[in-house]
């Protein structure tokens with residue numbers, strides 16, 4: 001196994017989240033149990049408590065990344081969040097992103113391309129949203145939409161979308177080479193749980209705004225989406241930009257898992273606190289004399 005040996009596993013985990021959830025170890029998405037918690041033995045109560053405790057650690061690491069960015073460090077982290085409707089992408093942004101200083105985040109949601117975006121190549125808007133040094137970028141949907149609905153509905157001809165897997169791999173390699181750690185999570189919701197969540201939205205006036213009638217039609221393309229996702233994993237997973245498959249029927253688990261993967265990514269940067277750019281003793285004396 002790659003990486004740091006002998007690193008203690010977080011409490012409740014029997015396998016590191018990075019191994020347990022990596023798409024090369026989970027098997028195909030079509031067979032994935034969306035209610036499973038691979039690698040984790042705790043229940044909802046333990047997992048919810050763990051998110052708070054581990055969130056404090058994530059916040060410390062994020063501050064260190066931010067401090068390095070302020071001191072000419074060039075590192076950043078990009079978390080790509082994909083998943084079918086109701087999988088809880090927004091909840092990841094809110095509940096995991098919400099664990100750290102919002103000033104250290106660069107969050108972008110990608111909806112249907114605007115007329116201006118459509119005049120450019122599909123990676124144009126993605127480039128512009130990449131996190132600067134010191135920040136954690138979170139993409140709520142991403143360039144992968146250009147091989148998801150675009151492929152399922154042939155919004156561009158097959159000869160165009162079929163080239164995008166290689167273009168994406170090349171793009172991500174460049175992003176990583178420039179100093180950004182890329183991790184990609186696919187939230188896997190079951191068909192039954194999606195139906196339940198759609199019903200919940202219709203039964204609660206405070207959730208009407210989340211309901212999109214076109215989501216009902218998209219459900220009819222379930223198998224096509226699974227196939228499109230599987231092609232993404234087969235063609236764009238790599239150690240440079242790994243994909244993780246995370247069950248989303250239990251939201252407490254998907255949030256904890258993403259938190260752990262982010263911690264792992266940040267620890268992997270091996271950062272320290274930036275050294276003083278001034279003489280500490282001299283400054284101490286000057287302040288004492290104020």
Ligand code: AMP
Nearest residue numbers: 110111112113141145146149150155212
């Ligand atoms: P939401 O995330 O609920 O705001 O919905 C955003 C919508 O935009 C979803 O239906 C996405 O599938 C769609 N979308 C995002 N990116 C693209 C794209 N590149 N091409 C077509 N549809 C897209």
Ligand code: MG
Nearest residue numbers: 085210212215
């Ligand atoms: Mg939607």
